Amino acid sequence: MKTVIMAGGRGTRIADYSKALTGKVLPKPMIPIDGVPVLEWEINSLREQGFTQFIITVSYLAEEIVDYFGDGSGVSPVTGKPFGVQIEYFHEQEPLGNAGALYKLRDKLVDDADGSEDFLLLNADSIFDLNFQRLVAYHRAKGARATLFTHPNSHPYDSGLILAAVDGGVEKWLTKEDVRPEYYKNRVNAGVHVMNVAALDKAAVVSGIDVSQIGKVQADSKIYKVDLDRQILKPLCGRNVAGGYNVYCYDSPEYVKDMGTPERFEAVAKDFKAGIVQAKNLSHKQKAIFLDRDGTLNKYVGFLRKTDELELLSGVAEAIRKINASGYLAIVITNQPVVARGEVTFEGLEEIHRKLETDLGKEGAYIDALYYCPHHPDKGFAGEVPELKMDCTCRKPKPGMILQAAKDFNIDLAASWMVGDSEADIACGKNAGVHTALLSREKTDDYGQEVTVDNLLDFVEEHMEA
Structure with missing residues (x-):
């Protein structure tokens, strides 16, 4: 599979910073982190996973990139180690938009070795x-034309949002200017894509892209450009004629952040030097804070059935921000028997959880995943859902949800915690083999928990590294 890396941006917001840092103005990909250019870190990461064929699009200060990497067969001037890859370049002589080059490169995107028309972008x-x-x-299991790497971030309120079905099929792509729903899942495109050449062909038809005009001056004196998000990916969202989806999202807590401003660059450089970037790779064991919902994140109101009943507890957003910054995953584990009892539909519960994510996002916090058990073993409720009335393996105090999360995210249970306000939470944590913390102001309940604190923020500040 070939990898296309778009490296032609001017980097005007970080130009002065790069000069102050290195003594010269550099294209953004060549600014060093820990002494090594950002682009070299990218290439090294991909090479180590078997991706060795690269096409790099260049424009502004292209010579800085081309002279450094050459065709990939040489040795890094910084590390003294061989790049060990094959690189060819596409020089944008005129601005083509952030996707025009893909149409110019279309025939080069097919992997000559196996005929694969998938490529990384x-x-x-x-x-x-x-x-x-x-x-x-x-991507290949879904049979997708395009797959977006998606994750939550600390500012979903001013980011483009991806709205997806349960199976990951992308229903809608909401750009910043689009009207968004009142409550939404914190799911943002990170700028990492697996695409198929068929996505380009389909988008050209759907969006009316005139491939022959890309890069040419039009009657209005403007150059014909193509925008990746608005003209290729967004128009392909929604169900296709076969009932499936062209575009899927791949949710992951792994580290992907842009460094296009001085502030963002300093933040990612700090994370890199602290080892947080590398540790987030799911090939490495992760650490997680498993969080109960009611009474731990939001005020306990008994059986919560409506979105307006969900209200974050004081200090919760700050606590989760600290978890986000720590390298731990923040994963919600909650029993929701209201679904089996017929009191809340699956969609109603999803809306409640969208409110949870929206309210956290407004305060710069996010959860990495949420698991819920919709079952209930007892029968006899009016309107109950018979197929959900069962003695399942996921309902706390059983550890099913934690074990599933551990499988999904390669979590080291012995290095993780379950935090909740009930005996079932503590028993669930113990059954899963994680550390346990009880939230209890009275400090009198003893369920065998390792620590007892007043609230989530106290736990994070006093015990998270224990």
């Missing part, structure tokens, strides 16, 4: 460390 101004083989396997 990445931005050169991002720091990432993720399991690309896992991403590609997901």
Whole structure:
């Protein structure tokens, strides 16, 4: 599979910073982190996972990139190690938009070795460390024309949002200017894509892209450009004629962040030097804080049935921000028997959880995943859902949800915690083999928990590293 890295941006917001840092103005991909250019870190990460064929699009200060990497057969001037890859370049002599080059390169995107028409599409101004083989396997299992690497971030309120079905099929792509629903899942495109050449062909038809005009001056004196998000990916969202989806999202907590401003660059450089970037790769064991919902994140109101009944507890957003910054995953584990009892539909519960994610996002916090058990063993409720009335393996105190999360995210249970306000939470944590913390102001309940604290923020500040 070939990898296309878009490295032609001017980097005007970070130009002065790069000069102050290195003594010269550099294209964004060549700004060093820990002494090594960002683009070299990207190439090294991909090479180590078997991706060795690269096409790099260049424009602004192209010579800085071409002279450094050459065709990939040489040795890094910084590390003294061989690049060990094959690189060819596409020089944008005129601005083509962030996707026009893909149409110019279309025939080069097919892998000559096996005829694969899938390719990786990445931005050169991002720091990432993720399991690309896992991403590609997901893309191919879905039979997707395009797969987006998606994750939550600390500012979903001003980011483009991806709205997806339960199976990951992308229903809608909401750009910043689009009207968004009141409550939404914190799911943002990270700028890492697996695409198929068929996506380009389909988008050309759907969006009316005149491939012959790309890069040419039009009657209005403007150059004909193509925008990746608005003209290719967004128009392909929704169900196709076969009832499936052209575009799927691949949710992962792995590290992908752009470094296009001085502030963002300093943040990712700090994370890189602290080892957080590398540790987030799902090929490595993860650490998680498993969180109960009612009474732990939001005020306990008994059986919560409506979105307006969900209200975050004081200090919760701050606590989760600290978890997000720590390298731990924040994963919600909650029993929701209201579904089996017929009091809340699956969609109603999803809306409640969208409110949870929206409210957290407004305060710069996010959860990495949420698991819920919709079952209930007892019968006799009016309107109950018979197929959900069962003695399942996921309802706390059984550890099914934690064990599933551990499988999904390669979690080291012995290094993780379950935090909740009930005996079932503590028993669930103990059954799963994680550390346990009880939230209890009275401090009198003893369920065998390792620590007892007043609230989630106290736990994070006092015990999370224990």
